[in-house]
Amino acid sequence: MGQKGAETRDRLLDATQESVEAAGYFGTGLNQVITASGAPRGSLYFHFPGGKDQLVAESIRRAGRAIDDVMGGLANSSASAAEFVDGMLRHLGDRLEESGWRKGCPVATVALETAATNDLLQEACSEVYGSWEAALRTQLAGRPDADDLAVTILALTEGALLLARVHRGRGPLDSVARQIGALLR
Amino acid sequence: MGQKGAETRDRLLDATQESVEAAGYFGTGLNQVITASGAPRGSLYFHFPGGKDQLVAESIRRAGRAIDDVMGGLANSSASAAEFVDGMLRHLGDRLEESGWRKGCPVATVALETAATNDLLQEACSEVYGSWEAALRTQLAGRPDADDLAVTILALTEGALLLARVHRGRGPLDSVARQIGALLR
DNA sequence: AAAAATATGTAGACCGATCTATTAAGGATT
DNA sequence: AATCCTTAATAGATCGGTCTACATATTTTT
Numbered sequence: 505m506g507q508k509g510a511e512t513r514d515r516l517l518d519a520t521q522e523s524v525e526a527a528g529y530f531g532t533g534l535n536q537v538i539t540a541s542g543a544p545r546g547s548l549y550f551h552f553p554g555g556k557d558q559l560v561a562e563s564i565r566r567a568g569r570a571i572d573d574v575m576g577g578l579a580n581s582s583a584s585a586a587e588f589v590d591g592m593l594r595h596l597g598d599r600l601e602e603s604g605w606r607k608g609c610p611v612a613t614v615a616l617e618t619a620a621t622n623d624l625l626q627e628a629c630s631e632v633y634g635s636w637e638a639a640l641r642t643q644l645a646g647r648p649d650a651d652d653l654a655v656t657i658l659a660l661t662e663g664a665l666l667l668a669r670v671h672r673g674r675g676p677l678d679s680v681a682r683q684i685g686a687l688l689r
Numbered sequence: 690m691g692q693k694g695a696e697t698r699d700r701l702l703d704a705t706q707e708s709v710e711a712a713g714y715f716g717t718g719l720n721q722v723i724t725a726s727g728a729p730r731g732s733l734y735f736h737f738p739g740g741k742d743q744l745v746a747e748s749i750r751r752a753g754r755a756i757d758d759v760m761g762g763l764a765n766s767s768a769s770a771a772e773f774v775d776g777m778l779r780h781l782g783d784r785l786e787e788s789g790w791r792k793g794c795p796v797a798t799v800a801l802e803t804a805a806t807n808d809l810l811q812e813a814c815s816e817v818y819g820s821w822e823a824a825l826r827t828q829l830a831g832r833p834d835a836d837d838l839a840v841t842i843l844a845l846t847e848g849a850l851l852l853a854r855v856h857r858g859r860g861p862l863d864s865v866a867r868q869i870g871a872l873l874r
Numbered sequence: 875a876a877a878a879a880t881a882t883g884t885a886g887a888c889c890g891a892t893c894t895a896t897t898a899a900g901g902a903t904t
Numbered sequence: 905a906a907t908c909c910t911t912a913a914t915a916g917a918t919c920g921g922t923c924t925a926c927a928t929a930t931t932t933t934t
Contacts, residue, residue, distance in 0.1 A: 605805055616855075659861055
């Protein structure tokens with residue numbers, strides 16, 4: 505793949521990710537993606553012959569890796585699991601607020617929309633969540649209930665992100681941050 | 690409103706709720722609602738002159754009340770807050786599994802799809818979550834951190850429901866149920 | 875009680891806009 | 905020359921919404 509091609513491909517994924525995060529799978533139109541990315545229609549189907557599903561699946565996996573990277577960074581700079589989780593909640597809260605309550609979890613909306621009806625996207629979402637869960641688990645290594653705890657913290661984060669987005673305020677993220685100590689003591 | 694009219698209105702709400710829960714706001718087409726409910730197009734706009742937004746908003750509020758009722762029942766039959774939450778998780782898990790992983794939180798998908806772009810639906814979702822939160826708060830009355838705890842338990846429930854749906858298994862709900870004691874001790 | 879008038883609700887054809895996807899041809903890059 | 909990528913016209917389906925005509929109740933008037 506040449507340089508130009510790689511760039512349009514990236515721009516298409518950028519535009520898709522942006523829209524998917526704000527409005528979900530069904531709320532994202534390919535016309536809009538084409539307009540926002542500046543790429544012509546044909547390029548979309550050249551780079552993503554699988555159409556919308558492939559485009560969204562790749563953009564979701566890419567968003568998943570971005571969060572993985574954030575967790576990787578936090579893992580280095582955090583002295584404890586509590587500090588790690590706190591840093592994560594702060595990062596996600598900043599991202600959410602700065603985006604005008606548009607960017608919550610980049611996967612959740614698509615996950616809910618397609619869980620029952622689209623195996624390809626359901627699998628992509630499931631895998632992304634699985635990788636986040638694994639990252640949390642290694643962060644909690646040594647604890648006897650590390651598995652349950654990782655799932656619980658992930659659920660807590662997702663839920664708080666959802667509530668913060670719906671209410672358009674950081675309140676839920678802050679409440680959860682204050683309670684997380686009870687889980688990690 | 691005559692009896693017949695009330696019945697078609699209800700059927701329209703039923704069909705909407707069913708589809709919205711599985712596929713969200715954008716994933717729900719009015720043609721599909723009309724077909725599933727058996728009501729003609731004209732009746733839809735007679736009973737819901739506000740169109741799709743009004744239809745979905747009412748169906749979400751109705752779904753919210755249904756959960757309120759479940760919580761009301763559990764409040765009577767539960768001896769402790771832990772028992773209450775446990776009952777809630779079990780109920781939601783049963784509903785989710787029995788529906789073939791289609792029926793998670795009846796509000797979450799629409800909440801995420803419309804949080805940034807549709808004030809009417811954002812408000813409807815926000816209110817429903819507010820009422821659930823209030824119900825949890827009264828269940829936790831007396832505790833010094835009742836407010837934070839109510840939000841945290843709601844977030845935990847929503848997150849677990851999301852993960853369970855995505856992974857198509859009760860695992861996350863069970864993990865959370867095992868960890869909830871640490872919060873409520 | 876019969877007839878007329880008014881709500882209430884049903885029925886479906888129709889509209890313009892938008893949806894995802896395909897296609898065939900041409901330009902750019904190596 | 906050969907591969908890579910872009911361009912734009914087009915297809916057919918579906919979208920939410922409007923509209924007019926009709927049927928069925930309910931109330932008012934006589």
